[in-house]
Amino acid sequence: MTDLSARQDYDGDGIDEAALPPAPWSALTGWLADARQREADRGDVPEPEALSVATIDETGQPHVRTVLMRYLDTDGPGFYTNLESRKGLDLQRNPAVAASLTWQSMYRAIRFVGHAVPLPEDVVTGYFTSRPWGSRISAWTSLQSRPVKTREELEATYETYAARWPDHGRTDDVPVPPFWGGYRIDCHEVELWGGRRNRLHDRLVYVRAGEGGLDTEGTWTIERRQP
């Protein structure tokens, strides 16, 4: 059996419960800013926006994969993807979704639980047109999650789209694929996890108690959960 016994104690600062804001927004954006700053200073938080996203398929089988959190507003964190991918089809049938950001070197993680809501077309277009030309061509190329016989086949398809919509350095060089879009997570829960010594970690969970955004006071209760 592979030896997996190496241990590291998590010597984080934990979470100062008394300093937590009444709604998760400023804690969430503060932690994200900390992660970005740490990556800039020390280079040990690569892709701080890497978001693990779990969905459930029609048989009840969960699927998890990493995407980039490329949307963050008071109505939830979000990401962009192929709407006909595994995750896209799962979310069309069942919007239940869970996601997490993990910043291992900082002994911090944030978990989101909620349901997925499609991002509006203008938001999707705004993001798509900000992407590099090659990524926009790849969005057309990839029938994400479906089988392809060879790498060569994929590259040939890429070349076909590249020839159809050459790079003129403009944001509208490549149209937005009709099968491409984004989702935000309308959160029921937002958990802040802080790793501490002896595995006696801190978990403070914002639980939705009413209507409102991630920044709305009175919408959230805060619950400490056992580690």
Ligand SMILES: Cc1cc2nc3c(=O)[nH]c(=O)nc-3n(C[C@H](O)[C@H](O)[C@H](O)COP(=O)(O)O)c2cc1C
């Ligand atoms: C760091 C990282 C970032 C990624 N970002 C995205 C993304 O923003 N959108 C996306 O659709 N896939 C992204 N992927 C690929 C997904 O992990 C996954 O392979 C793909 O979306 C297909 O997932 P599905 O078949 O479960 O739908 C990323 C992968 C990694 C490792």
